[in-house]
Amino acid sequence: MTEQYQRVQPTPFDAPESTPAAASTAPEARPPWLLPAFGGLAVLALVVIFVLPAWVESRGTNVDPAAREAASGSTPAAASDRAPSPQEAALADGNAASPFADARAAKARAEAQDLLAELLDVQENLKERGAEEWAADAMTGIAEEALAGDELYRERAFDEAITRYQDALTAALALEQSLPQRFEAQITSAREAIETFDKDAAATALDLAEKLKPGAPETASLRKRFEVLPSVTEDYTAASDAEATGDLDSAVTRMESAATNDSAHERVASELNRLRAALTEQRFNTAMSEGYAALDEADFETAQGRFERAGKLYPGSSEAAAALQELSSARTAATLQRLQNRSNSLLADEDWNAAIKVFEEALAIDQSLRFAREGLLVARPRAQAEKELTAIVEKPERLVDDAILREAQNAVTRARSLDDRGPRLSAQIEAAQDVLAVASTPLPVTLRSDGLTEVTVYKVARLGLFNQEQLKLRPGQYTAVGSRRGYRDARVVFTVAPGNLSEVYVACTEAI
Incomplete structure (x- = not known):
């Protein structure tokens, strides 16, 4: 029994000696609240004795029926061998019928029921997660602890029952806390089974993973891969067969089909990379052979196409680079004279922009061409x-x-x-x-106004109020603006040019 449930010991006290006067006046001195207080205590005692046990029993109806049946099979002899519980000791001392003892027992019973209710929830969750498959021994041990707790509960040994229920709950919670790790383990097993094309093992692992964590996106993703596993297996096998016969194109095609069906399959991806590398090497050798054949026939366009194809297949390939350099030398020898002759003709015609294009075309073939570099030094400043x-x-x-x-x-x-x-x-x-x-030669310009308008010629001068003003302006287009309080601004655009010397009138005439 815990310290909070230690038996309450009565404190001795000396009763005062009664006097005849006190005895004779006792009925008149009784407080008015005494009878209601006794009535309330009587009602409370009835509630504790009759109502509270019924209520507690109704809460106990949620206990696992199987656990109760198993617990009911225990023999009285087992209880007789056990040391008496604090509640039983209280009964033996004659205090069990007191309201305090009943309330204390009710509290312990409620605590036991709360633990049992939580245990049952965790047990049910573990069953739904398939714990009876992956932790059968542990689940059996939890059930046995719960049954032992039930037996103690029936014997009103609530503290001992609480201990058993708590042990069972602790074990169950430990299993529940292991769900994420167990789920990850099954996900790993399913993924490995898919990688090795083991359909049965993958199905088993996925089913258990779904129980451990229903609706998990990882499981759903692997389930989709599992559904296409037969077609992936078929394509993988066909690709291997095609490679064995030397048909690398077909092998790559079938392996690409497998990768399309399951883009996350690492083994398929690895094999696809290997097959593509083998096919790339084959195509590279073919392109180089065809390029040199075209170069021997002075078919520069075809040769360049083949060498460039080889260079794209193997970026940075020294073989392709050397072939292109050889092609460049051969092409330069054939085209350099033509470009130089063309540029000389364009320079003679003073067609600077066309000459620049020819020089740039020549430099695109060979950046070291002297005639093209010097030609640009002549053509560019003249074009500008x-x-x-x-x-x-x-x-x-x-x-x-x-x-x-x-x-x-x-x-x-x-x-x-x-x-x-x-x-x-x-x-x-x-x-x-x-x-x-x-x-550069200024021309005379006459500006007229009404003497009431402030006139400004943009980029020339602020003229102020005047009736007539004479200016000398270089040829070009000008803007004069007039402003007057209470009138809308006037704006006049005029052009100064030889032979166009008419007067310019600026005045605000439209009242606001």
Whole structure:
């Protein structure tokens, strides 16, 4: 018996001597709450003696029937050999009928029932997880402990029953806690069985895994692999047979089919990699042989295709690289003169952009070609000069901006510094110079207003209020803006050009 259930010992006390006066006045001095208190105690005693045992027994109806039947088969002699429980000792001392003893027994009984209820839940969960298959001895031991607890419970030895129930529960919980590890073990077994094409072993492991952890995604994934295992096995066998006859294409095809059906099959994946490597080597040798045959016949396109195919089959292959280098040398000897002649013709025609393309094509074959490198040094600056000079002539209105005008003047200077300009480039320089001469010469422009409008010419000046103003502006397009309090702004875009010297009127006339 635990310390909290030690027997309560009465404390001795000296009763006061009664006096005749006290005895004669006792009926009148009785407190008014005494009778209700005795009545409440009587009701509480009835509840403890009659109602509480019935309620506890009703909770006990959830106990495993098999356990109760097995426990009921125990003999009274077994109980007689056991030391009396604290509850039995209380009965022997004559205190079992007291409300305190009954309440204490009821508490112990409730604790035993709570443990048993939890044990039954865990037992049921273990049965559903197939524990009777993978832990038969442990489950038997748990049941025996529970039956022993039942016997003690019937004998009202609740503390001993609690101990047995707790031992059984501890063992059951240990099994329950091992479920994740056991599940992982079955998943591993199922995976290994699938890898070795052992359908029966895989089925057994998957069934047990489903019991251990119903609805687990790992099991579902392996179940899908298990369902296609027959077709995977068939493809694997066919691939092995094809390889044995030297038909690597068919072997790879069948092994790819197996891998498609089960992409997670490691053995299939490994064999597929090996077969693909063997097939790649075979195709590489064929491509190299065909490439050299084409090179001997000066069929450079075909030779390049075969050597490049070989290089793709084995990236970084020294054999393919050497073959391509040999091809490059042969092709260069055949095409270099043609490209050089073409570039010379284009330079003579001052077709700089076309010449650049030819030089770049030659350098794509051989980066060390001297004529192509030197040709680019000639063609590129002239192509750039042509582009800049053309922009000056075609878009003279942009020259109204001082920065653009300065850049245009610099472009003409750079173009004039080029040697061997040729007639075409010289004509372009002269045309650009003429445009710059016009763009650099300011022209008189008359602006008129109403004297009430603030006028500003963008990028030129803020003119303020005036009736007439004379400006000198370089040719180009300008914007004048007028503003006046209480009126909508006026905006006038005008162009300054030789022969176009009309007046510009800017005034705000639309009231807001």
